[in-house]
Amino acid sequence: MKTERKATTVLLVDDERAYRQAVSDVLNSQGYTVVQAGSAAEALQVLNIMTPELIMLDVMMPEVDGLTLLRQLSVEPRFLSVPIVMASASAQAADRWSAWERGASAYLAKPFTFDEVTSLVDYLLAPSDSAEASAEASTEASAEVPFEMLHPTALM
DSSP: OOOOOOOOEEEEEOSOHHHHHHHHHHHHHTTOEEEEESSHHHHHHHHHHOOOSEEEEESOOSSSOHHHHHHHHHTSGGGTTSOEEEEESOOOHHHHHHHHHTTOSEEEESSOOHHHHHHHHHHHHSOSSOHHHHHHHHHHHHHHSOHHHHOGGGGO
8 A cells, every 4th residue: 555655765775776676666666766876886976966864775785885885874964864774685693783883773684575675664764753643654554454463352
């Protein structure tokens, strides 16, 4: 179900074109605008002209890897409130820890499902200080979940 949301831009940085396109298609179908970059250098060019609401970075890229770019972004004031999701085929604890130390908001191990990526993006971009928004999100979620999954008494 495509939901209405304010214009939200995600910068997706990965050297694999097919991966970028697949993730972009999924996020676009959920109402997000996705800007793609195939390298850290391309990402920096994009970031010189815009500030997205969320950034997804591949860890393993040629020339400049995602962790190096993450380190650069984490010291720039305009990116301090932008969630940054690291994505990698390497899911070792040391890799995750390294990403967290450099300022990542989340770490997705590849391969991941499209439900995982959309749920994470929705979660990171959800308004956190509005009770009205939380109630609205809860209502939307409950419309997609069967009644018996929400109410334990329905199973008795």
